[in-house]
Amino acid sequence: MAIGTSEEIKQFQQTTTVGIIGLGVMGLMYAERFSAAGWHVVGCDRDENYEQFKTKYGDKFEVVKNGHYVSRVSDYIIYSVEAANIDRIVSEYGPSTKVGSIVGGQTSCKYPEIAAFEKHLPKDVEIISVHSLHGPNVDPTGQPLVIIQHRASDKSLKLVESIMSCLHSKHVHLSYQEHDKITADTQAVTHAAFLSMGLAWCSCNQYPWETPKWTGGLENAKINISLRIYSNKYHVYAGLAITNPSAHSQILQYSRSCEELFTLMIQGRKEELTERVMSAKKNVFGHLGKDHQLLLDDDLLQQYSLNNYPPGKRQPNSQLSLLAIVDSWSSLGIVPYDHIICSTPLFRIFLGVTEYLFCTPHLLEECLQVAISNNNFRKDDLNFVMASREWAFIVSYGDFKLYKTRFEKVQRYFEHMFPEATKVGNQMIKTILKRVKDREEKN
Ligand SMILES: NC(=O)C1=CN([C@@H]2O[C@H](COP(=O)(O)OP(=O)(O)OC[C@H]3O[C@@H](n4cnc5c(N)ncnc54)[C@H](OP(=O)(O)O)[C@@H]3O)[C@@H](O)[C@H]2O)C=CC1
Numbered sequence: 463m464a465i466g467t468s469e470e471i472k473q474f475q476q477t478t479t480v481g482i483i484g485l486g487v488m489g490l491m492y493a494e495r496f497s498a499a500g501w502h503v504v505g506c507d508r509d510e511n512y513e514q515f516k517t518k519y520g521d522k523f524e525v526v527k528n529g530h531y532v533s534r535v536s537d538y539i540i541y542s543v544e545a546a547n548i549d550r551i552v553s554e555y556g557p558s559t560k561v562g563s564i565v566g567g568q569t570s571c572k573y574p575e576i577a578a579f580e581k582h583l584p585k586d587v588e589i590i591s592v593h594s595l596h597g598p599n600v601d602p603t604g605q606p607l608v609i610i611q612h613r614a615s616d617k618s619l620k621l622v623e624s625i626m627s628c629l630h631s632k633h634v635h636l637s638y639q640e641h642d643k644i645t646a647d648t649q650a651v652t653h654a655a656f657l658s659m660g661l662a663w664c665s666c667n668q669y670p671w672e673t674p675k676w677t678g679g680l681e682n683a684k685i686n687i688s689l690r691i692y693s694n695k696y697h698v699y700a701g702l703a704i705t706n707p708s709a710h711s712q713i714l715q716y717s718r719s720c721e722e723l724f725t726l727m728i729q730g731r732k733e734e735l736t737e738r739v740m741s742a743k744k745n746v747f748g749h750l751g752k753d754h755q756l757l758l759d760d761d762l763l764q765q766y767s768l769n770n771y772p773p774g775k776r777q778p779n780s781q782l783s784l785l786a787i788v789d790s791w792s793s794l795g796i797v798p799y800d801h802i803i804c805s806t807p808l809f810r811i812f813l814g815v816t817e818y819l820f821c822t823p824h825l826l827e828e829c830l831q832v833a834i835s836n837n838n839f840r841k842d843d844l845n846f847v848m849a850s851r852e853w854a855f856i857v858s859y860g861d862f863k864l865y866k867t868r869f870e871k872v873q874r875y876f877e878h879m880f881p882e883a884t885k886v887g888n889q890m891i892k893t894i895l896k897r898v899k900d901r902e903e904k905n
Pocket residue numbers: 483484485486487488489506507508509529542543544545547551568569570571593594595596597598695697698701702
């Protein structure tokens with residue numbers, strides 16, 4: 463860790479300008495927080511939105527017309543733009559970068575970002591990239607912040623870590639290759655699962671909070687997170703999956719696991735299903751000791767329901783989405799706990815929900831019994847399998863346009879519920895993150 467002392471930070475602040483290109487939700491969060499911590503911040507969004515941004519944020523930090531003006535005056539410049547456009551945008555503003563400054567980006571996949579920097583930035587410019595592993599509505603305190611010292615001196619790293627220190631995040635130092643492998647294992651597959659839930663509900667024309675089929679804490683978590691993802695912009699999820707080559711095989715494996723497990727269910731091959739699920743359980747959770755404390759439980763999550771009935775008791779179902787994630791982690795040789803240091807809140811929640819299903823006595827057995835014998839979930843599970851395959855194909859073809867069309871169709875279907883889902887989801891995530899923090903402090 464190379465954060466300066468508070469005295470050094472004060473000195474840095476007198477001579478340093480931090481530039482942000484792209485004032486969307488993440489860029490704005492950085493600009494506002496850096497400025498509030500005492501840094502001189504210069505930011506821009508698209509040229510055509512200059513007046514609007516200047517009027518709205520001009521009293522908080524300096525707003526300039528475009529990335530050329532940011533680049534010319536800033537000592538550390540962060541590109542916080544759509545991943546798919548990073549090459550074009552860096553090619554446009556990169557040559558204007560101030561001599562000797564440092565450049566980084568906030569995009570979720572680092573290979574194309576670093577490639578764009580190497581291609582378009584002048585050679586005297588250093589490169590240190592960042593990635594806050596959470597969305598804009600999560601308190602950055604204690605959340606992982608990846609820092610990639612790609613082409614830079616330790617002195618420059620100290621400056622960047624000093625700037626970032628006002629976020630109070632946990633700095634995690636990785637190469638861009640390590641970053642992309644870990645985020646493919648964690649974020650990309652997590653999103654594939656929640657995106658498939660939303661698409662499957664939409665295909666079945668079913669609002670999951672309206673039916674008693676999906677009651678209980680686990681279902682609440684799945685519904686809230688899926689809607690949370692669909693309430694955001696499509697490009698965040700499309701970018702991190704499509705631009706990351708490692709993510710393609712992970713998402714394909716997830717879809718394959720869904721299909722193969724579902725086949726065993728409808729063919730009534732209980733022994734094979736049980737053997738396969740139990741072997742995956744051993745690979746993924748086998749190392750946990752008897753005294754391992756579960757992150758989540760159904761009771762904790764029961765209150766975060768989107769329906770107006772009193773909190774409902776858990777209804778058993780086949781839990782195909784959770785069986786398939788453990789099966790794919792196992793097939794891919796991923797032990798998700800190894801990635802906790804570099805994980806997003808949604809990944810930790812997904813792991814918590816899965817861990818609850820697999821490690822609570824009798825729950826998994828009950829779920830396998832339902833999966834084999836109860837036909838009520840066949841249509842839902844079939845649609846889930848098709849949805850997971852559809853996302854896998856869209857990602858593997860690298861088709862941003864089709865991704866957008868699919869995503870926004872589901873988005874429109876759920877749109878009326880977003881305000882309530884965001885409110886309930888924020889409370890749920892706050893409770894879960896507090897529990898994680900309490901647990902860490904106890905250990
Ligand atoms: N949202 C999240 O939870 C997280 C996102 N990220 C990553 O951070 C990056 C930004 O994401 P996010 O803030 O969510 O996305 P947003 O779409 O909210 O922000 C991107 C902003 O950049 C603007 N922009 C586009 N072209 C230019 C340009 N040439 N010059 C200046 N600004 C431009 C966009 O304008 P317009 O909309 O008009 O195109 C938009 O306002 C992405 O790469 C994303 O993957 C990382 C961590 C978390």
